[in-house]
Amino acid sequence: MMVSLPKIFKANGDWLEHKQTSILSAAMVITIANVLSSGAGLLRERILISSFFDTILSQQTYEAFLVAFQIPDTMFQLIVLGAISAAFIPIFTENKKINQKQAFAMTNTVMTYLLSILVVVSLLIIIFAEPLTRLRTGAQFSDHQITIAASLTRFMLIAQFFFAISNFFTGMLQSFQRFIFPALAPILYNLGIVVGVYFLSGQFGIYSAGFGVILGACLHMLIQWPLVHKLGFRFKPSFNLQIPGVKKLFKLMPPRVLTYGLTEVQNLALGFFATSIGNLSFFVVRLALRLMAIPIRLFGVPIGQASLAFLSEESGGDQHKRFVQLLLKSVHQISFFALPTSVLLLILRIPVVRLVFGTHNLPWKTTLSTGRVLAVLAISITAQAMVQVLVRAFHALKNTTTPLVLTAITMTIYLGLACLFVFVWSGGIMGIGLATSISALAELVIFTVALNRRLETPLLTKAFFIPQAKMLVAGFCMAVFLYLPFKIFDELVFDTTKTIELIGLTITTGTIGILVYLYFAALLNIKELQLVTKILESAIKWRPALAKSPEVLADTTSQETTI
Numbered sequence: 001m002m003v004s005l006p007k008i009f010k011a012n013g014d015w016l017e018h019k020q021t022s023i024l025s026a027a028m029v030i031t032i033a034n035v036l037s038s039g040a041g042l043l044r045e046r047i048l049i050s051s052f053f054d055t056i057l058s059q060q061t062y063e064a065f066l067v068a069f070q071i072p073d074t075m076f077q078l079i080v081l082g083a084i085s086a087a088f089i090p091i092f093t094e095n096k097k098i099n100q101k102q103a104f105a106m107t108n109t110v111m112t113y114l115l116s117i118l119v120v121v122s123l124l125i126i127i128f129a130e131p132l133t134r135l136r137t138g139a140q141f142s143d144h145q146i147t148i149a150a151s152l153t154r155f156m157l158i159a160q161f162f163f164a165i166s167n168f169f170t171g172m173l174q175s176f177q178r179f180i181f182p183a184l185a186p187i188l189y190n191l192g193i194v195v196g197v198y199f200l201s202g203q204f205g206i207y208s209a210g211f212g213v214i215l216g217a218c219l220h221m222l223i224q225w226p227l228v229h230k231l232g233f234r235f236k237p238s239f240n241l242q243i244p245g246v247k248k249l250f251k252l253m254p255p256r257v258l259t260y261g262l263t264e265v266q267n268l269a270l271g272f273f274a275t276s277i278g279n280l281s282f283f284v285v286r287l288a289l290r291l292m293a294i295p296i297r298l299f300g301v302p303i304g305q306a307s308l309a310f311l312s313e314e315s316g317g318d319q320h321k322r323f324v325q326l327l328l329k330s331v332h333q334i335s336f337f338a339l340p341t342s343v344l345l346l347i348l349r350i351p352v353v354r355l356v357f358g359t360h361n362l363p364w365k366t367t368l369s370t371g372r373v374l375a376v377l378a379i380s381i382t383a384q385a386m387v388q389v390l391v392r393a394f395h396a397l398k399n400t401t402t403p404l405v406l407t408a409i410t411m412t413i414y415l416g417l418a419c420l421f422v423f424v425w426s427g428g429i430m431g432i433g434l435a436t437s438i439s440a441l442a443e444l445v446i447f448t449v450a451l452n453r454r455l456e457t458p459l460l461t462k463a464f465f466i467p468q469a470k471m472l473v474a475g476f477c478m479a480v481f482l483y484l485p486f487k488i489f490d491e492l493v494f495d496t497t498k499t500i501e502l503i504g505l506t507i508t509t510g511t512i513g514i515l516v517y518l519y520f521a522a523l524l525n526i527k528e529l530q531l532v533t534k535i536l537e538s539a540i541k542w543r544p545a546l547a548k549s550p551e552v553l554a555d556t557t558s559q560e561t562t563i
Contacts, residue, residue, distance in 0.1 A: 033183030034297045040190035042356050045290060047194055048209060050359040051201045056279075061206045063283045064145040068152035068210075070271055071125060071132060072160050074264040078257055079118055080164045084171045090398060091245045091252075092175045098244075100232060103175075106245040109238045111168055113250075118164055122157045129153045136268050138276025148206065155210045159217035165235075166221035169228045181227050185220040192216025255400040262404070262411045269415055273422050273432055281429050284366060287357055288373035288433065295341035296385045299334050323396075324457040330389045332467050335382055336528035339475040340517045342381035344510055347482045349374045351496070351506045369429060376433035380440035387440075390447040399454065406446050414439035467526060474520035482513035 052062040088110070095103035125132065130150040137146065170182040196212020204211065241247055274282035345352060349371040358367060394403050414435055421431025452459040486509040490496060494505040521529045 033180070033187060037183075037186040037190060038294050038297060040187050040194065041290070044190045044193045044197075045287070046357060046359060047197050049357055049362055051197055052206055052209075053359070053361045059280060059283070060142065060145050061148055063280060064148040065152055065206050065209055066282060066286055067133070067137060067141070067145070067271055067275070068149040068156060070136070070268060071129070071153050072156045074268065075118070075121055075125065075157075076160045076163055077260045077264055079114055079121065080160075080167055081260060084167055088168075088171045088249060089175050090396060091249050092172065095245045096175060102244055104233050105238065105240075105243045106249070107168060107172060107233065108236050109240055109243050109246045110249060111165070111235065112237045112239060115161070115164060118161060122160070125157060126154050136272055138272050138274070140278050140281070141275040152207065152210050155207065156213050159214045162214070162217035162221045166217070166224060169221065169224040172228055172231070172233060173224060176231060178227060178231075181224045185223050188219035188223055189216035192219050252398065252400050255404040256395075259400070259404040259407045262407045266411050266414050269418065270432065270436075273418050274429065277422065277428050280366060284369045285373060285429055285432055287353070287370045288377055289436075291345060291352065291356065291370075291374055292377040292381055292384075295338045295345070295381050296388065298341070299337040299385050320456045323393075324455060324459055327389065327393050327459065328463055331386055331464070332471075332528050333531060334385045334389060335468060335471050336521075336526065336531065338382040338385040339471050340478055340514060342378045343475050343479045343482065343517075344513060345381070346375055346378040347479060347486055347513070348506055348510060349378070351502055354496075354502060355499075355506060373429050373433040376430060376437055380437035383444035384440045387444055387447055390444075390451055393451055394454070397454065402450055402454065403447075406443070406450055409446060410439050410443040413442050467528070470524040470526050471521075471528075474517050474524060474526065477520045478513050478517040481516040482509060485509050485512050 048062060048065075052058045052065075092103050092107065095106055130146065133146050133150045133153065137149075166185060170185070173179070173182050192215035193209060193212035196210075196215055197208050200208035200211055241250075270285065271282060274285050350367065353367050353370045353374065357370070391403055394400070417435035417438055418432060421427040421435050425431065427434065448460065486505075489505055489509060494501040496502045496505055518529065518532070
């Protein structure tokens with residue numbers, strides 16, 4: 001009996017649209033896609049370095065491209081993510097339970113207003129792009145770089161409209177607990193940039209990267225549109241503020257927009273500090289930040305994104321205990337996976353930088369500088385990953401004011417430390433890295449304490465501290481036992497001037513480190529170790545795991561001696 005090809009493709013593609021039914025199954029989907037997206041992002045960076053790093057002039061041009069990203073990204077963060085992250089998923093989920101058409105109508109109104117604002121702000125940025133660029137860069141950023149950055153800024157504003165629509169699609173799909181297509185979208189974004197640079201760099205130079213950004217943003221939107229359409233959403237412009245949920249969301253927006261604004265002030269300040277130090281300083285810091293962000297994207301962001309929909313479900317009524325249990329599980333899972341990754345980056349920083357970014361035209365001095373900054377940033381990776389879920393816990397409770405205040409405190413700490421380290425103590429790019437790590441650790445402390453005060457069921461109990469302490473001990477032992485074989489193999493066994501042997505050194509010592517971490521995790525009875533088995537089982541049965549899985553979050557709150 002013959003089976004038609006469309007039916008075969010439909011049968012094999014249905015798992016993409018299935019609902020994820022637990023935080024871990026949803027986070028698994030996002031993590032797998034983030035691995036691919038991070039790989040595509042690193043490939044993008046390597047191709048950009050290979051294409052635009054041959055001369056001092058081309059290096060400056062590439063740095064101008066990085067600076068050009070900041071204004072469009074700031075505009076997007078404030079206008080679009082300020083709305084979506086404020087309370088869109090909780091409010092959309094709440095409306096969907098009552099009436100799905102009502103939820104879609106709310107989305108149409110919010111999208112219409114925000115896209116309109118996006119148009120107006122874009123026109124202002126197009127007019128004032130050059131003075132804005134000059135205002136936010138330091139003395140070491142040349143006039144030639146300012147001209148290129150301003151032109152690219154105007155050009156890349158187009159991409160923000162695709163991103164705006166796409167992120168509403170993401171919010172709706174995550175509310176329906178469909179995480180696969182939103183997780184795949186960043187992969188296509190990075191590949192879009194790669195395609196633009198690969199095919200157009202010879203003709204358009206650095207502007208080919210701008211074309212790639214627009215292409216990638218368009219693909220980011222298009223991959224999500226069919227499933228959003230299938231679920232019933234149709235965009236119809238609307239300015240009707242009387243639709244349930246619209247006013248509520250707009251009331252919650254200002255604190256969140258201000259929160260993002262403070263974060264963006266910190267990012268723009270980073271650009272100012274780095275471009276005040278010297279040539280390629282901003283480039284070096286950005287490379288280190290990109291590597292630092294990978295563990296956060298792989299563990300903090302996926303579990304944070306996945307947990308928001310589930311925490312929102314448990315945030316009402318008498319479900320505070322269940323809310324805290326889910327929150328603890330998410331925090332511990334993030335720590336368990338992020339901590340060993342930060343140790344790997346701390347010890348293996350130079351081999352990692354060489355393998356990821358070490359094209360023929362990347363100077364050795366730049367590699368060393370990037371490694372040093374990465375070592376300082378690695379200290380705060382786990383803290384930054386944990387904050388991802390703590391922020392979303394506030395959002396699930398429909399509290400956007402507290403994160404605003406806490407972010408303001410964190411930003412003040414960062415700006416004060418950066419000014420001190422860079423301008424007073426002349427710490428250079430290491431000063432920027434140190435300010436970033438210290439402020440991130442402070443952010444974790446203040447967010448945890450504030451959330452503990454907000455919850456009726458305490459968060460900061462033995463159920464929090466003991467597992468975290470165990471993981472820190474396992475991570476410290478891993479660092480000790482990783483450093484020793486790394487130094488021995490580096491000096492006596494492997495010739496790291498050869499790429500294949502550099503890969504061998506990294507894999508060999510990295511494997512030893514991971515095994516040591518797992519050994520001490522088992523020795524200390526860290527319950528999150530069970531997740532490794534769960535993930536391996538899910539990897540073997542990948543379709544059922546992605547399509548529908550039971551609640552497989554390790555129960556770390558059931559015993560007095562665990563967090």
